[in-house]
Amino acid sequence: xxxxxxxxxxxxxxxxxxxxxxxxxxxxxxxxxxxxAEGLKLPxxxxxxxxxxxxxxxxxxxxxxxxxxxxxxxxxTLSPISTVYCLTSIGIGLAVGILYEKGYFDKAxxxxxxxxxxxxxxxxxxxxxxxxxxxxxxxxxxxxxxFAYMTAHHVSIWIASFADEFVLDxxxxxxxxxxxxxxxxxxxKRLVFFFKGNR
Amino acid sequence: xxxxxxxxxxxxxxxxxxxxxxxxxxxxxxxxxxCAQNLVEAGIVLVFTLALVFALPTKKSLWAMTAxxxxxxxTMVVIQGLFWPSNQTVAFHLxxxxxxxxxxxxxxLLGSRILVIIFSTSFFxxxxxxxxxxxxxxxxxxxxxxxxxxxxxxxxxxxMHRNLQKIRFAQKARGIQPAKSxxxxxxxxxxxxxxxxxxxxQEAMNRSISxxxxxxxxxxxxxxxxxxxxxxxxxxxxxxAALSLVLVGxxxxxxxxx
Numbered sequence: 373x374x375x376x377x378x379x380x381x382x383x384x385x386x387x388x389x390x391x392x393x394x395x396x397x398x399x400x401x402x403x404x405x406x407x408x409a410e411g412l413k414l415p416x417x418x419x420x421x422x423x424x425x426x427x428x429x430x431x432x433x434x435x436x437x438x439x440x441x442x443x444x445x446x447x448x449t450l451s452p453i454s455t456v457y458c459l460t461s462i463g464i465g466l467a468v469g470i471l472y473e474k475g476y477f478d479k480a481x482x483x484x485x486x487x488x489x490x491x492x493x494x495x496x497x498x499x500x501x502x503x504x505x506x507x508x509x510x511x512x513x514x515x516x517x518x519f520a521y522m523t524a525h526h527v528s529i530w531i532a533s534f535a536d537e538f539v540l541d542x543x544x545x546x547x548x549x550x551x552x553x554x555x556x557x558x559x560x561k562r563l564v565f566f567f568k569g570n571r
Numbered sequence: 572x573x574x575x576x577x578x579x580x581x582x583x584x585x586x587x588x589x590x591x592x593x594x595x596x597x598x599x600x601x602x603x604x605x606c607a608q609n610l611v612e613a614g615i616v617l618v619f620t621l622a623l624v625f626a627l628p629t630k631k632s633l634w635a636m637t638a639x640x641x642x643x644x645x646t647m648v649v650i651q652g653l654f655w656p657s658n659q660t661v662a663f664h665l666x667x668x669x670x671x672x673x674x675x676x677x678x679x680l681l682g683s684r685i686l687v688i689i690f691s692t693s694f695f696x697x698x699x700x701x702x703x704x705x706x707x708x709x710x711x712x713x714x715x716x717x718x719x720x721x722x723x724x725x726x727x728x729x730x731m732h733r734n735l736q737k738i739r740f741a742q743k744a745r746g747i748q749p750a751k752s753x754x755x756x757x758x759x760x761x762x763x764x765x766x767x768x769x770x771x772x773q774e775a776m777n778r779s780i781s782x783x784x785x786x787x788x789x790x791x792x793x794x795x796x797x798x799x800x801x802x803x804x805x806x807x808x809x810x811x812a813a814l815s816l817v818l819v820g821x822x823x824x825x826x827x828x829x
């Protein structure tokens with residue numbers, strides 16, 4: 373049974389007790405998923421899993437706020453540079469929420485195109501930030517190897533940086549999108565209805 | 572004894588600066604670092620932020636944050652030194668490889684900006700506490716709901732970390748070996764993440780119900796009082812906000828003149 377209600381606006385957002393507790397939980401999931409990926413030495417970040425789930429449960433605005441707060445808290449506790457990527461997280465939260473409302477997370481076959489769009493959104497927002505802060509690099513060895521190869525062959529910094537970011541985002545967002553889809557499907561319905569009903 | 576006195580006076584000095592002023596200092600120094608056109612100007616900004624670092628009573632988070640960013644700064648120096656499009660003048664040779672002055676300077680300028688952000692942020696992190704931040708943010712006009720969301724994140728992260736550790740220990744206790752291939756690593760994701768995430772949402776739901784039952788939304792609310800006094804907090808906010816606006820104007824002017 374799908375919990376989607378066609379009558380509500382996806383942009384409707386109130387800071388209710390449910391969303392006030394959902395957002396910190398989503399940020400915590402981002403943190404744990406990222407720590408888990410680092411612990412297993414996976415070639416992906418997984419640090420947007422909570423943002424995906426918050427967008428699916430409580431809409432694009434809640435997802436965007438989760439992503440924003442995630443980067444602000446990270447920036448003020450672990451990695452100050454993460455703060456600027458709050459813009460990327462807002463973009464991811466909004467994109468996931470909109471795609472979810474359009475039905476892209478209803479079937480496994482539809483998740484792939486959704487993940488491609490989200491990866492594109494993430495790369496478009498992150499590229500200028502990478503150029504401003506890191507001269508175009510991402511800090512991930514194999515993405516930066518591609519960046520070095522492209523700049524060595526006189527490709528523009530912007531295109532090389534976009535390619536560096538997009539290849540990383542593509543793999544990461546496809547995996548995160550499928551993880552979010554599978555977790556959402558396995559989640560107890562009372563939880564889904566609770567967070568959706570309290571929007 | 573002198574060292575102890577000095578540390579105590581440092582603590583008093585940093586404690587008399589309010590959290591919002593410290594956040595505005597991060598903004599101001601970051602903007603100043605981005606306005607710096609060359610290594611000398613960037614160095615001056617870096618020296619000012621280093622002065623803040625020396626005022627810190629402890630430097631625990633600073634080392635962790637610097638180590639986190641040093642690796643990428645080093646790779647940046649290598650990649651930009653070799654391949655920066657404006658490279659023309661050879662700085663030095665390493666075997667058959669040429670490193671260029673322009674790329675090295677560009678990478679060092681970018682690296683100094685990163686360090687400025689880290690140093691100014693560590694000043695905030697090491698000299699404020701969660702309760703102080705929450706009281707002051709509410710006093711500054713943020714709604715108590717927004718403050719609750721921000722502060723509960725800080726409390727939830729260690730709790731989530733403990734939950735993750737418990738699941739890992741439980742797996743080890745059951746004799747589950749760490750996976751070697753990428754596929755087997757990926758397969759271990761779902762059995763760990765699903766219970767952890769469902770548990771987190773379950774706890775969020777319980778917290779939400781508790782908040783509602785305790786009348787968190789009630790319009791009649793006792794505002795927490797802060798017994799701390801800060802040195803010229805409003806004036807500091809205005810001054811730093813004005814200086815930051817000036818720096819934004821300078822940067823925009825530079826971009827237009829290019």
